[in-house]
Amino acid sequence: MGEPQLSEISVAGRQGIRYPEPDVPRFDLPAEFQRDELPLPEISELDVIRHYTRLSQLNYSIDTGYYPLGSCTMKYNPKINEDVARLPGFAFSHPLQPVETVQGNLALMFTLQEWLKEIGGFAGVTLQPAAGAHGELTGVLIIRAYHQARGDDQRNKILIPDSAHGTNPATSAMSGMRVVEIKSDERGNIDLETLRAECDQSLAGLMLTNPNTLGLFDEHVEEVIRLVHAAGGLVYGDGANMNALLGIVRPGDLGIDVLHYNLHKTFSTPHGGGGPGSGPVGVAKHLVDFLPSPIVGILEEGDDDIPPLYGLISPSKSIGRMKAFHGHFGMMVRAFTYIAMHGPDGLRKIAEHAVLNANYLLALLKDTYYLPYDRVCMHEFVLEGRWADAPDIHALDIAKRLMDYKFHPPTNYFPLIVHEALMIEPTETESKETLDSFADALIKIAGEAHTTPELLKEAPHITPVGRLDEVKAAKELVLCCGVSAEDQI
Numbered sequence: 001m002g003e004p005q006l007s008e009i010s011v012a013g014r015q016g017i018r019y020p021e022p023d024v025p026r027f028d029l030p031a032e033f034q035r036d037e038l039p040l041p042e043i044s045e046l047d048v049i050r051h052y053t054r055l056s057q058l059n060y061s062i063d064t065g066y067y068p069l070g071s072c073t074m075k076y077n078p079k080i081n082e083d084v085a086r087l088p089g090f091a092f093s094h095p096l097q098p099v100e101t102v103q104g105n106l107a108l109m110f111t112l113q114e115w116l117k118e119i120g121g122f123a124g125v126t127l128q129p130a131a132g133a134h135g136e137l138t139g140v141l142i143i144r145a146y147h148q149a150r151g152d153d154q155r156n157k158i159l160i161p162d163s164a165h166g167t168n169p170a171t172s173a174m175s176g177m178r179v180v181e182i183k184s185d186e187r188g189n190i191d192l193e194t195l196r197a198e199c200d201q202s203l204a205g206l207m208l209t210n211p212n213t214l215g216l217f218d219e220h221v222e223e224v225i226r227l228v229h230a231a232g233g234l235v236y237g238d239g240a241n242m243n244a245l246l247g248i249v250r251p252g253d254l255g256i257d258v259l260h261y262n263l264h265k266t267f268s269t270p271h272g273g274g275g276p277g278s279g280p281v282g283v284a285k286h287l288v289d290f291l292p293s294p295i296v297g298i299l300e301e302g303d304d305d306i307p308p309l310y311g312l313i314s315p316s317k318s319i320g321r322m323k324a325f326h327g328h329f330g331m332m333v334r335a336f337t338y339i340a341m342h343g344p345d346g347l348r349k350i351a352e353h354a355v356l357n358a359n360y361l362l363a364l365l366k367d368t369y370y371l372p373y374d375r376v377c378m379h380e381f382v383l384e385g386r387w388a389d390a391p392d393i394h395a396l397d398i399a400k401r402l403m404d405y406k407f408h409p410p411t412n413y414f415p416l417i418v419h420e421a422l423m424i425e426p427t428e429t430e431s432k433e434t435l436d437s438f439a440d441a442l443i444k445i446a447g448e449a450h451t452t453p454e455l456l457k458e459a460p461h462i463t464p465v466g467r468l469d470e471v472k473a474a475k476e477l478v479l480c481c482g483v484s485a486e487d488q489i
Contacts, residue, residue, distance in 0.1 A: 002464065003054050010041035016048050058464050060408055066434050070380045070411040070423025071165065071213055073243050073265035080341065081268060081334035090333050095325035099299075099311045105329065106310035110296040112336045113280075119339075119347070120239070120259055121252025122282030124315075126291045127327040132240055134322065135260025135279025136171040136207075139236045141319045142258055142283060142290045143205045144175055146234065149290075149317060155204040155232070161190050162417050163212035165238050177204060184417060188216040188373040190224050199231035208256070209238040211245075213415040213423070214373050215358065215380035225255040234258065239282075242266040243427070244355055244379035247348025251282075258283045267335035278331035293318035294326070353428035354379040357435060361426050364439035368446045372418050380425035382418045393449040393456055395420040400467055401448070403460035405441035 067074030113125040129135040147155040158172040161182045169179045185191045206228045211217045237251045237259035243266045263269045263278040294312035302308035362381045369383040385395030399409030411423035
């Protein structure tokens with residue numbers, strides 16, 4: 001990629017730091033712990049700074065470019081979130097401190113619980129889960145515990161639409177449930193006849209993604225929930241797409257029993273390096289006693305002069321702890337800040353603008369790319385990245401070529417019910433100018449697919465690393481540092 005390794009720019013005798021004189025007596029290491037050579041780079045501070053600055057400039061980030069990743073909601077994270085999370089009282093606290101010394105932290109967690117209850121229309125919330133999939137697991141375990149507490153041990157079947165998020169089947173299987181897929185109808189809704197056929201005495205619940213991964217709000221959602229409830233099952237809501245619903249629809253009001261939120265997707269906490277994330281779970285009244293332990297509650301009521309005493313409480317039928325300590329507190333602080341800054345009206349505008357941006361971008365592209373479900377979308381939509389008169393071009397080729405136009409690719413090949421899927425989500429934070437530029441790039445790429453397909457097949461052309469052999473990269477991982485060039489992929 002052009003940037004040398006530190007070992008390659010090392011010069012003997014150069015020093016970038018100065019160690020202070022030790023304030024303890026010197027002691028010679030035993031001979032068995034000594035070595036003749038310590039191969040560490042010797043570099044000036046300036047060269048180190050320039051090296052890592054150049055490497056950082058190779059990164060693609062939300063601060064430098066647009067992410068159209070469908071189902072990921074890569075929206076801008078306001079910097080005030082980071083400022084608040086770095087306040088010493090938050091950043092330097094520890095979960096093992098006595099509760100009386102962290103009342104501010106607990107007050108924030110309690111308030112965030114209450115806000116998420118209100119936003120989702122639920123009676124209780126846990127902040128423990130560390131990510132969306134972890135929230136899914138928590139929700140399904142709550143469903144299982146609910147049925148077991150009622151003596152309904154035969155209820156071991158979870159229904160999952162083919163338009164649901166891809167983690168749902170794994171979550172159900174890990175919970176000891178039997179997974180049954182429910183197909184979509186011609187409009188991208190849950191097929192009601194297929195659903196009715198599976199609503200029997202073995203039904204534990206349905207995992208519903210709404211809006212689904214096609215970016216569509218299910219037109220029969222109330223009937224879907226009614227059918228599941230009539231059969232004695234519960235409805236789990238995948239809240240990853242709450243960015244489209246804020247202030248407009250509360251899942252709990254629709255009859256959804258349990259739902260996870262993704263703080264990174266909806267409430268602008270960072271995805272950063274795969275985590276830490278946060279996937280709080282909200283539940284209806286009949287499931288509150290099954291929430292993970294502990295949750296933040298009020299131990300002693302306050303008054304006008306004295307604030308309440310907050311502490312940790314355990315629900316009576318809790319499924320137990322889902323995470324060491326109490327969840328990822330830093331993510332809670334960021335989400336709290338985001339909600340506080342926007343308020344109720346601002347949260348609704350987020351959803352309105354997310355839906356508007358998605359439909360605007362869809363209108364620009366649907367005459368060039370095939371739209372398998374031609375409906376008004378919510379916050380995202382799915383196109384097909386293929387043409388009958390360009391048979392050698394695939395969604396992957398389009399995605400790689402987008403990098404040459406300095407855009408991050410959209411989500412590829414998901415959902416599986418769309419061939420050569422390009423799943424696109426603009427989010428509410430992108431401007432009309434950015435969306436116009438992105439659409440223009442995709443339209444130009446469509447033209448290239450028909451006139452100069454080799455441009456797409458060989459893309460990307462301008463990135464530090466070209467197109468990798470993805471099968472080789474997946475099967476022959478390099479998971480250690482300091483490997484030789486010939487050993488690298």
